[in-house]
Amino acid sequence: MKSEITKISIDDLTYEKFVSDFLIPEIPLVIQGLANFDLRTLTPEFILKNYTDENKREAGWFDADLVDNEVIKIPSIVKSILNRDDMSVRQSPMRLFMQPAGHVTLPHYDGNSLHGLNQQITGKKRWIITSPNTPLPNIPFMFAGLVGENFTYSESEHDYMDFTTHSGDMLFLPRYWYHEVHSLEKINLNMNWVFTPNYPNQSSKLGRREVEIVKLRDTLPIINKIFFPDKFTNYGGQGTELINAYCKDVSKLRMMKRFLIELLGYPRLLLLAKQIKKRANEFSNNNFNIN
Template identity: 30%
Template sequence: MDFKALSWDDFSREYFEPEAPLLIRNVGTHLDSLRRVTSEVVHDRLVKKGLINRSTYWYEGRGPELEDYFEIPKLVRNSLGRSFVRERFCRIWTSTVGHVTPWHYDGNFVYVFNLQVKGKKHWRIVSPETPVSVYPFRRIARLIDDAELIGPSRLSAEFELNEGDMVFLPPLWFHKVTSIGTENINVNWVATKQDDYKRSRLFHREIELLKLGILFTKVAGRRRVVDTLLGEGVDDYLENFGGVGFKFVESITSEVSNARALGRLAKEAMAVPFVYLDRRSIKTTRAAFKQV
């Protein structure tokens, strides 16, 4: 859909609320600030000014402070206004041709607006209604061959994100992204919906894991275990979840009993042997996430 033809009301009703992905063309043509952004600007000027910090896999900063370079579209602003927004909700990715971000889905129930500032990328996405296999306590897929996605039983799509295009990726959608352009720059705006989540298979897995995290933290006093298993090493994972913390976690897991959470623990534990069998693939996957 062309950006100019998309109203907020239509987007909210047909995509944002029902959590349906959308490819939006020609967003960049309406944002003059993007034309002067290059890799040198990102790596040198923005970092040196302290406007962005290097995270493990991306650069991140406060959206309003970056508007001279990455103007926030009105569509994105309206969405953020209905969401829980963390302090550094703007993420910047840089990559060169051939770089692949492997199959995964994002934590914290975040949705993403991903704008292609420079270059081109090929995307493949899979619905949380028909998820692929993941490693225990992780959001990284065990999928090796993309051919597993082919077939009527899998809700999936693929597309190319050209310079100036933007994709809206709802919470919990699997995605794999391949850089096609020589120089690729993407800006993401991420946030967490406040309520009304789609009750997908992956949603139930996530809230069961979060309930398990509450049990480990409050009952067993094992907060470090939670940070390692669920947060993948992120400190105070539950305390900062979704930019809100425990209040949100307790609310979204209210339907999950302790027994159901322990059942999830058993399911995840049964898949632990695959971690050993696939240890080389895991190491390669983690390395691939890093920017080039």
């Protein structure tokens, strides 16, 4: 079923309401009316000069240490969330994205059980986000959708939302929500703060899949070398304590069932491999390309 995302002005949203109505139940929200950046300074040239250190670059973004100055001010609601005792925050929890018009992400959800607060700075983006209860088929062991170029969302199969963020909007994207993002204007700049709850959420299909894969990664370390570019020992920015919390209730039988389920996805992956690789290459080549 296609539904509308809730949008609330920052002036009408208390921290307590955000926590009780959106953060804890893990429901997406667009917070509107944020003005915590100086566009006179925060130009594409400024971003390229200050935030494109190749040593920090990952798949589609640049990690950055927290910035809180006259150019980029961290919203107070973000600070409050990052300081919560029940959230794990990595050493570099801020990400920067800058893409040209026509840039499209592969449908995916974020690894490390990440919640995200994604703020539109310049430009606008179309988001298609899909509930973790009706997820897309997954590339085996990974977080990207196992779908071809002609894939379309079905109201009978997927619970999803389709909306646009504009400058000053901040999207709360809970963990495990699939998202496909289309950049719509000449230059589209986003800031993203990420954090991981210290507790698992197995109420959805993808939440259950994640704890089973965490158990696999903990039990069979070779999986980390084959499939995952990140360091498993830094899972969620915390590592062992978080890993144990997530997979403590997963039995070996359940873990092996997950292993077999993932293996069953390989025939479909072989059929779609060229299409997925093409989309992945287009995605990577256009990151931080503003010409």
